[in-house]
Amino acid sequence: MHNPNRQPIISVRDLTAQYGDRAVLEHVSFEVHRGEIFVILGGSGCGKSTLMKCLIGLYQPAAGSVFIDGENFSAADADTHARLLRKIGVMYQSGALFGSMTVQENVRLPLDEYTALPTAAKRAVVASKLALVGLRDASFKLPAELSGGMIKRAAIARALALNPAIVFLDEPSAGLDPVTSADLDQTIIDLSRDLGVTFVIVTHELASIYTLADRCIMLDAGAKGIIATGRPAELRDRPPNDLVKSFFHRQPLTTQPGLRQPS
Amino acid sequence: MPAATASIISESRGLVVTVTGVLTADGVAAVWPVLDKIAAADGDVLVRAGEVTACDSTGAVFLRELERVTVSGGRRFQLDGLRAEFARTLELFPLDAIVPPPPTPRRQPGLIVTVGEKTCEIVADLRNQVVFLGQLTVALWQVLRRPRQLHWKKILQIFHTAAVDGLPIVGLISLLTGLIISSQSVGPLRAYGADIHVIYLVALIMFRELGPIMTAILVAGRTGSAFAAEIGTMKVNEELDALKTMGLDPVRFLVVERVIAGCWALPLLTVYAMLLGVGASFIVMLSGGYSLPALYAELTDYCTVSDVVEGLLKACFFGVLVTGVGCLRGIQTRAGAAAVGAATTRAVVSSIVLIIASDCVFTLISTTLRDAASLPF
Numbered sequence: 001m002h003n004p005n006r007q008p009i010i011s012v013r014d015l016t017a018q019y020g021d022r023a024v025l026e027h028v029s030f031e032v033h034r035g036e037i038f039v040i041l042g043g044s045g046c047g048k049s050t051l052m053k054c055l056i057g058l059y060q061p062a063a064g065s066v067f068i069d070g071e072n073f074s075a076a077d078a079d080t081h082a083r084l085l086r087k088i089g090v091m092y093q094s095g096a097l098f099g100s101m102t103v104q105e106n107v108r109l110p111l112d113e114y115t116a117l118p119t120a121a122k123r124a125v126v127a128s129k130l131a132l133v134g135l136r137d138a139s140f141k142l143p144a145e146l147s148g149g150m151i152k153r154a155a156i157a158r159a160l161a162l163n164p165a166i167v168f169l170d171e172p173s174a175g176l177d178p179v180t181s182a183d184l185d186q187t188i189i190d191l192s193r194d195l196g197v198t199f200v201i202v203t204h205e206l207a208s209i210y211t212l213a214d215r216c217i218m219l220d221a222g223a224k225g226i227i228a229t230g231r232p233a234e235l236r237d238r239p240p241n242d243l244v245k246s247f248f249h250r251q252p253l254t255t256q257p258g259l260r261q262p263s
Numbered sequence: 264m265p266a267a268t269a270s271i272i273s274e275s276r277g278l279v280v281t282v283t284g285v286l287t288a289d290g291v292a293a294v295w296p297v298l299d300k301i302a303a304a305d306g307d308v309l310v311r312a313g314e315v316t317a318c319d320s321t322g323a324v325f326l327r328e329l330e331r332v333t334v335s336g337g338r339r340f341q342l343d344g345l346r347a348e349f350a351r352t353l354e355l356f357p358l359d360a361i362v363p364p365p366p367t368p369r370r371q372p373g374l375i376v377t378v379g380e381k382t383c384e385i386v387a388d389l390r391n392q393v394v395f396l397g398q399l400t401v402a403l404w405q406v407l408r409r410p411r412q413l414h415w416k417k418i419l420q421i422f423h424t425a426a427v428d429g430l431p432i433v434g435l436i437s438l439l440t441g442l443i444i445s446s447q448s449v450g451p452l453r454a455y456g457a458d459i460h461v462i463y464l465v466a467l468i469m470f471r472e473l474g475p476i477m478t479a480i481l482v483a484g485r486t487g488s489a490f491a492a493e494i495g496t497m498k499v500n501e502e503l504d505a506l507k508t509m510g511l512d513p514v515r516f517l518v519v520e521r522v523i524a525g526c527w528a529l530p531l532l533t534v535y536a537m538l539l540g541v542g543a544s545f546i547v548m549l550s551g552g553y554s555l556p557a558l559y560a561e562l563t564d565y566c567t568v569s570d571v572v573e574g575l576l577k578a579c580f581f582g583v584l585v586t587g588v589g590c591l592r593g594i595q596t597r598a599g600a601a602a603v604g605a606a607t608t609r610a611v612v613s614s615i616v617l618i619i620a621s622d623c624v625f626t627l628i629s630t631t632l633r634d635a636a637s638l639p640f
Contacts, residue, residue, distance in 0.1 A: 099599035104363070116292040117321070124324045124361040131360035132320075140367040144598050162288065163319040194355050195320065 008067075009034040009166060009198050010055065015064035017050050024050045026224040028064070030217055034165075037192050037199045037212050039232075041247070042219035048202045049170070051219065055200065056090050056168055057081065069165065086114060089159030093171040095151035097143040103154045104130065104139040110161040129157040133187055149180035153187065160191070166198045167191075173205040185211045206250065218244055266290035267315075267322075269297040277306030277338070280329070283314035286322025286349075295325065298332050308333040313344030323353045327361045334358075395514070395591045399522065402515040418524045425486040425586075426528035430535065433481055437536035440473060441465055441543025449551065458551075462544055462558050463565045469540035470570040471629075476622055478533045479581035482525070483614035487589030490521055491610035494593025495603040503594065518590040525586030526579055533578035537571070577625050581618055588614045 010032035017025040024047040032038040042048050053059035055066055057073060066074045068084045076084060097106050104126050111122045130136050133153040143151060152172055159167050172188065173181040185208050192199055201212060209216060209232050216235070218228040220243055228235055228244045239245035267290030272279045278301060284290055301308060310329055315322070326342065333340040345353065372380065406412050444465050452458045494517055497503055503513050541562070548558050592610035596602045 100601045111288075115288040117288060118292070118295050120298075121291060121295050121321075121325070121328075123363045124328055125321055127363040128320060128324045128327075128356050128361045131357075132355065136360070136364055139364050160320075163321060195352070 007034045008032060009069055010038075010200070011067040011070075012055070013065045013067070015051075015054060015066065016062045017047065017054055017059065018062045023062075023224055025054075025061075025219075028219075028225045030226060030229065032166075032198060032200060033214075035192070035196050035198055036214040037188065037201065039209050039213035039216035040200065040202045040219065041204050041209060041216055043204070043221065043247075046219040046221040047224070048219055052168060052170060052200070052202050056088060057085065086162055087165045089162070089164040089167045091152065091155040091159045091167065091169045091172065093174050095143070095155040097151060097154055097158070099143050102140050102142055103135060103146070103157075106143070106154060107158045107161050110158065114162055125161070129160055130154075132160070132191065133157045147180075148175050149184060152176070152184055156187070156191070160195075160197070163195075164197070166200060169199060169201045169203075171203055172201060173203060173208050178207070181205065181208065182211070188212060206248070218247065267294050269294035271297065271300055271304075273304070273306070276309075278304055278308045279311065280308060281311045281314070282326075284316060286315055286318040286325060288319075288321045290317075291321050291325045298328060301329065302332045302336070305338075307339040307341070309341045309343060311343050312349075315345060315349060318345070318349035318352060320352060320356065322349070323356050324361050326353055327356050327358055331358055331361065391595065392591065395587070395594075398512075398514045399518060399587060402512065402519045403522070405515065406519055413523070414520060418520050421521055421524035422528050424489075425482060425524055426532055429482060429485055429528075429532060432485070433478055433532050433536050434539050436477060436481065437469070437474070437539040438543045440477065441469065441540035442547060444468065444540075445544040445547035449547065459548075459553065459557065459561055460565075462541070462548060462561045465544035466541050466562055466566045467570060469537045470566065470574045472574075472622070472626075474537040474540060475529075475533045475574050475577040475581055476618060478529060478536045478578065479585055479618045480615055482529055482532065482582070483585045483589070483611055483618070486525065486528075487585045487610050487614050488607045490586060490589035491593040491596075491606045492603055494590055495596035495606040498594065498596045499598060499600075499603060513594060514590075518587065518594075521590055522583055522586045525582040527582070529582030529585070530575045530578040533574060537574065573625075573629055577622065580621065580625075584617055584621065585614045588617060 008031040012028060012030050015025060015028045016023060028051065040048050040051060050059060054061050054074070057066075061074055064074070065072050069087060071080060071084060073081070073084050097103070098109070101109070107126045107129055108122055111117060111125060115122075117125065127136065127139070130139055133156050135150060135153050135157060138146060138150055138154070143154070146154065156167070156169070169188070172184055176184065188199060188201075189212065191197055199212075201208075203209065213232050215230065216232055217226045218235070219225065220227045228240050232248075235244055236248040239248060267282065267284035267286050269280060269282045272281070280297065280301065282294065286294075308329070310326070312326070318326075326345070330340045330342070342353075445461050448464055449458050449461050452461055452464075494503075497517075503517075506513050506516055545555075545558055549555065589610045592606045592613065595609075596606040
């Protein structure tokens with residue numbers, strides 16, 4: 001399923017992020033390889049969202065650098081910054097679709113702004129992106145008329161509009177039922193395999209982590225940084241510390257001793 | 264030089280299209296016009312793509328569109344020489360995936376239906392306003408019976424935002440209005456030897472009409488719209504639903520405190536506006552050579568306490584009106600960010616219309632009462 005190339009497409013070096021005087025992340029370094037599905041996990045308040053904001057250029061780190069495809073994103077001039085932004089697509093936790101636009105208008109917006117494609121070409125590209133995520137029949141619906149899973153799919157289609165090399169997904173499973181969540185995970189795997197897109201995913205859904213992740217890092221609020229790196233199975237079988245162990249060894253309620261089993 | 268090129272050669276067996284270069288968004292934009300030529304020509308199409316050096320999903324869509332245009336005319340299509348990695352990308356987009364679905368037909372209602380729907384909307388809105396007025400009255404009655412239920416700290420905060428923070432803009436507008444009316448009216452009245460009455464004129468206007476109306480319109484723009492946006496955002500975030508499921512009445516919890524604060528804020532701002540408007544008139548007249556005792560005597564001889572009381576009663580009513588309408592429009596917000604903007608606009612427009620309409624009623628009543636009491640003016 002996964003065949004990650006070892007060449008890094010994202011390189012984070014000695015990154016420190018802080019709000020005022022309060023440091024959230026200190027001296028964080030890691031690399032994401034081209035084509036892999038990379039998961040950032042950790043408890044609430046550990047800095048996952050701050051790290052993602054640094055990676056997508058929404059937040060300027062206090063120290064350290066973020067390299068995208070070999071170029072320093074965190075110290076880029078305006079032109080370089082704009083060029084690097086075209087290499088990334090982002091799906092926000094809520095989808096962040098524009099409520100006054102239909103699904104196809106949402107997906108078409110980046111094409112209108114950044115390409116010189118003729119109208120017919122844009123229509124065909126939008127149709128192809130929506131077909132990729134299984135939303136062809138919802139093209140003319142407004143976001144308010146979509147289910148939670150459909151909103152996430154539409155947001156992924158919009159993130160893919162300009163064929164980015166990297167797609168960031170913030171909590172893709174949040175608010176979805178297990179079946180819809182599993183469907184979405186499969187879509188992400190298909191897109192990664194078929195399009196060669198690198199996915200960076202912020203999540204703490206164990207099922208999704210096992211299904212999706214080639215590699216993952218775990219952040220901790222106390223350590224203000226990474227406390228574990230590796231494949232999910234490795235971290236589960238050989239946890240480097242108690243925090244990782246407690247995260248990966250949470251048991252489903254029905255298997256805990258003392259709980260009544262269904263007859 | 265374009266990132267990609269496409270050339271057409273007509274041969275006996277059909278068209279040979281040679282595509283070269285980088286088939287990404289920029290390249291596809293350059294070669295897309297070739298589709299029209301192929302659609303207009305006859306014969307089978309052979310696409311040579313051996314010199315395509317890059318092809319992302321936009322390039323794949325272009326190649327599929329080439330195929331679609333060809334086969335839709337009953338002709339044969341052949342793609343030759345495309346690299347294996349690009350062929351895999353092409354496989355992701357079957358022919359039917361690039362065809363946009365037909366747009367959902369939108370019902371275009373006729374004139375009669377539109378007028379009918381608008382009328383129903385207006386009637387429903389009036390009904391909602393009456394229902395809201397009833398709910399507000401009940402909620403106010405309940406808190407008057409049990410004042411301890413009120414969050415006085417919150418009321419003070421709202422009062423501060425509505426009244427204290429509004430002092431600069433209300434003061435500026437009132438001062439300028441007093442200056443302008445005085446400057447403009449002193450000339451015409453001088454022609455009749457009545458220029459000393461400018462003070463009376465400005466005082467009457469500021470006490471009875473402009474003071475309360477101008478302040479109410481400013482408060483509608485500053486505070487009423489803010490209430491609509493705040494409560495509207497709460498509605499979008501399902502906070503109003505949360506209140507209801509906790510057994511709390513949104514009108515009692517969100518509206519009553521704002522209305523009580525507005526009911527106090529507007530009369531006090533109006534007094535401030537009256538003072539500055541008349542003060543401005545004094546400045547104009549003093550600079551014209553009139554003495555302060557003469558101007559003061561003019562004011563006290565003609566203006567009565569009833570003029571100020573009339574203005575304050577109006578201001579009190581407008582305070583309830585502006586804050587109530589702002590809250591109502593917030594509660595009526597539908598889903599989405601645009602709905603919050605629409606609620607804000609409706610709050611301001613409705614407030615201004617109701618202020619002017621109710622002022623007409625007030626003026627009618629006060630004129631009738633003055634006539635009945637045989638009072639001057």
